[in-house]
Amino acid sequence: MAKGASASSSLSSMPESGKVSGPVSGQAAAADDSDHGVQSSARGRGGKATPQSFTPGLYIVATPIGNARDITLRALDLLALADVIACEDTRVTRKLLHIHEIDRPTLAYHDHNAAAVRPRLMERLNKGEIVALVSDAGTPLISDPGYRLVKTAREAGIAVTALPGASAPMAALASAGLPTDRFLFAGFLPGKTVARRRALEELAELSATLVFFEAAPRLAASLSDMAAVLGSRPGAVLRELTKKFEEARHGELGELAAHYQSAGPPKGEIVVLVGPGTGQPVALEAAEIDALLLAALDQGSVKDAAAALAERTGLPRRELYSRALHLRDGADGN
Secondary structure (H helix, E strand, O other), X not given: OOOXXXXXXXXOOOOHHHOOOOOOOOOOOOOEEOOOOEXXXXXXXXXXXXXXXXXXXXXXXXXXXXXXXXXXXXXXXHHHHOOEEEEOOHHHHHHXXXXXXXXXXXXXXXXXXXXXXXXXXXXXXXXXXXXXXXXOOEOOOOXXXXXXXXXXXXXXXXXXXXXXXXXXXXXXXXXXXXXXXXXXXXXXXXXXXXXXXXXXXXXXXOOOEEEEEEXXXXXXXXXXXXXXXXXXXXXXXXXXXXXXXOEEEEEEHHHHHHHHHHHXXXXXXXXXXXXOOOOOOOOOOHHHHHHHXXXXXXXXXXXXXXXXXXXXXXXXXXXXXXXXXXHHHHHHHO
């Protein structure tokens, strides 16, 4: 990157001087980098990379999650040579292709048309074409369409190759400061509170950092449910990763929930990380206990609220039941 260039340029705002020209010739030859023992874009004249050639098959290609320069040379080689690029939204993908001066056919492939389009892609693969699969941002199949296409291709004996690159869960894990030796990516939690808490309960006993995607309007409610079900754990909310207004906020789950309840939904794409539990009873302030009980009472009985919080915090169930009863009666009195 040139001195003074922004590391947070978005796809739509990368300066002209920051363009990375993709290969435009289909007459590239594959080369082996014998010095490093890997097959890659070889060094050609003038120190520039010589584009790699590819055999027919399905290629799963990671694309930037915000900064248009976060794409590999190999991915650009492949996209420039693909017979067709299957993508979630052709408008998004064509914007990326335009930035890198690539002009190849695109075909929309998403959850709503996959059943109809998949046979067309398989027909092209069976004819010996190069088909690239990309998502709007990041690595395909990671909370994105593509699983059934990959499965169908493999069952048909078609070669499937992944071209790794940008991934929001990996970027968040690398920068959040939470344990990374064990982690679980859980995608999006259910939108309804009861289903969301049920899903969190299934994850509560895992000794691992949990990684979620979340929609901004549901962020505060999800964090509140995480605090109620998982207890007082360290968390991080990262938004707009690799973009100009990238932001990371750290704190206990209850603190994060309180912040976003007060501040309102943030803008942009969001990744939520939750540190592993300690297995020890947690110390909570009276106000925190009340907030957790009130949230639980919104979804169940006094008995269920007390039992759930006792299990997660180690606090006496009888005391929690008494407090929940008082809170419920007080709310009813209002």
